[in-house]
Amino acid sequence: MKILLVEDDPKTAEYIARGLVEAGHSCETLKDGTDALFQVTRESYDVLVGDRMIPGLDGLSLVKAARAAKVKTPAPFLTSISGVDDRVEGLEAGGDDYLTKPFAFSELMARLNALARRPPVQDEKIVLKVADLELDIARRQVQRRGVAIELQPREFTLLEVLMRGEGRVLTRTMLLERVWDFHFDPKTSVVETHISRLRAKIDKPFDVPLLHTVRNTGYCIHAPR
Structure with missing residues (x-):
């Protein structure tokens, strides 16, 4: 959440x-x-x-x-x-x-x-979608092309943050603040490690990648262009 x-x-x-x-x-x-x-x-x-x-x-x-x-x-x-x-x-x-x-x-x-x-209030967005990837916030479930994807709690939060910002580049600092609540750089590879794990689960089993690295900037999730 x-x-x-x-x-x-x-x-x-x-x-x-x-x-x-x-x-x-x-x-x-x-x-x-x-x-x-x-x-x-x-x-x-x-x-x-x-x-x-x-x-x-x-x-x-x-x-x-x-x-x-x-x-x-x-x-x-x-x-x-x-x-x-x-x-x-x-x-x-x-x-x-x-x-x-x-x-x-x-x-x-x-x-x-x-x-x-609780059942969602009408028109409240609780299912995020990017192409064929779906994240159900209330049920804490993720699937792509109907295939369930098991994520750890932090991976789920990271994916949620990325999908809420669909099409926008999120920097490492932004992800540290929104996912880990770090308001300083801990000088670790925690973001990179979790991005790698997330990519292995939501992209590698499929033929079209959705999670992209923007060189020297950050990460972005978007539908195929």
């Missing part, structure tokens, strides 16, 4: 983001509700996780504004405000779940997975 986390407490944000990335998901973090609204209306996410007490737009206002802008991304609240009336207010504002702090990370993951399994 591609997740946007809005949390202004650095330690909490780091803890959640690390756990999500280790579970094979992509997680971007912001601490300001106004920035989050801008981000969620310009880019597609599978889940928007937000605290209620954040700078800029508070959590309730963020979700209300997102819904007004026709953003259908599931939006669970993760907050220390735990009264019954507060939970009702959050759900009526357009939130999809309400988890109070302190929380167990395993419960957070279970709730996010439950949201991902």
